[in-house]
Amino acid sequence: MESEIRPGKFITLEGSEGVGKSSNIECVCKALDARGIAYFRTREPGGTEIAEQLRQLLLQPSEETLTAKSELLLMFAARSQHIEQQILPRLEQGEWVVCDRFTDATFAYQGYARGLGLQPIRWLEQFIQEGLNPDLTILLDLDPQIAMQRIADRPKDRMEQEALRFYEAVRNGYLERAGQFDRFHVIDASCAMDDVARAVTECVDRYVSRVEKAIG
Ligand code: TMP
Numbered sequence: 335m336e337s338e339i340r341p342g343k344f345i346t347l348e349g350s351e352g353v354g355k356s357s358n359i360e361c362v363c364k365a366l367d368a369r370g371i372a373y374f375r376t377r378e379p380g381g382t383e384i385a386e387q388l389r390q391l392l393l394q395p396s397e398e399t400l401t402a403k404s405e406l407l408l409m410f411a412a413r414s415q416h417i418e419q420q421i422l423p424r425l426e427q428g429e430w431v432v433c434d435r436f437t438d439a440t441f442a443y444q445g446y447a448r449g450l451g452l453q454p455i456r457w458l459e460q461f462i463q464e465g466l467n468p469d470l471t472i473l474l475d476l477d478p479q480i481a482m483q484r485i486a487d488r489p490k491d492r493m494e495q496e497a498l499r500f501y502e503a504v505r506n507g508y509l510e511r512a513g514q515f516d517r518f519h520v521i522d523a524s525c526a527m528d529d530v531a532r533a534v535t536e537c538v539d540r541y542v543s544r545v546e547k548a549i550g
Contacts, residue, residue: 342373342425343545344466345538346436349474350504351494352481353523358474358534359434365538366430374424377434378412382419385412393491400492402448409440410458417466436468438511443493446507447500470541472534473512476523478502 347359359375366373379389388408392400400408413436421431437459445455478501485494512518521533 342428342430343469343541344421344425344431344433345373345541346433346438346468346471347474348435348438348442348471348508349476349523350442350478350481350501350508352478352483352485353474353476354484354527354530355434355474357527358472358531359432361531361534362432362472362538365535366432366542369539369542371430371542372428373430373432374420375432375434376416376420378416378436378439379409380412381416381421381433385415385419388412388415393493395492395495402444402450405448406440406444406450406454406458409444410462413437413440414462417463422466433468436471437463438468438471438473438508441511442504442507446510447496447503468517470538471512471515471518472537473508473518473520474523474530475505475509475520478505480524 345362347355347362349355363373363375378385379392380386388411392405392408392412421433424431437455440455440459441452444450445452478498481501482498509520512520519537521530521537523530525533
């Protein structure tokens with residue numbers, strides 16, 4: 335008899351710019367490595383050749399203003415490629431997927447901060463994702479004023495050129511979503527880097543234990 339392939343788990347990392355996502359996604363991966371779990375690390379927008387081209391279009395500053403609606407649709411175009419070409423096939427094979435941002439970012443950035451509202455995003459989410467949602471979402475939460483200071487010296491992409499008010503709306507959007515879904519785990523990113531890293535590692539470790547217990 336063929337052995338049953340268990341669907342993999344889908345972990346996402348979220349937070350506004352400057353919260354330390356890049357270093358903490360390493361912690362997620364190391365925690366999975368330590369538990370011997372095979373995973374695919376990826377990011378949004380991006381994760382496939384076409385989606386990475388869309389990412390460039392989305393993040394490169396340009397003379398012409400990219401409208402909020404175009405931005406939303408391009409995010410979901412990239413996501414559609416990513417889901418069909420990479421995420422779903424891997425989850426179906428039992429591989430885990432670790433993704434730097436997913437649709438919670440669209441709700442926070444385009445829905446709340448750009449002011450497009452939640453309705454069009456909910457519709458696109460259903461159309462494009464067909465029920466696919468992360469199993470665990472780690473949200474790194476930080477006052478945008480502190481976050482902006484942390485990234486003050488680095489070159490800014492198109493999205494990073496927004497004013498503080500925009501990032502306050504992003505943060506509120508994320509926190510509102512975190513209050514709505516059990517899959518969220520919010521970590522205070524204002525603590526010392528080592529403490530944040532430890533909290534991320536512990537969160538993944540606890541989640542893996544829960545999954546392993548559930549499948550016996
Ligand atoms: P990052 O890879 O450095 O996080 O940059 C991605 C940027 O794109 C970041 O500013 C957040 C933004 N973004 C959205 O506005 N909506 C989305 O759905 C996603 C995935 C990202």
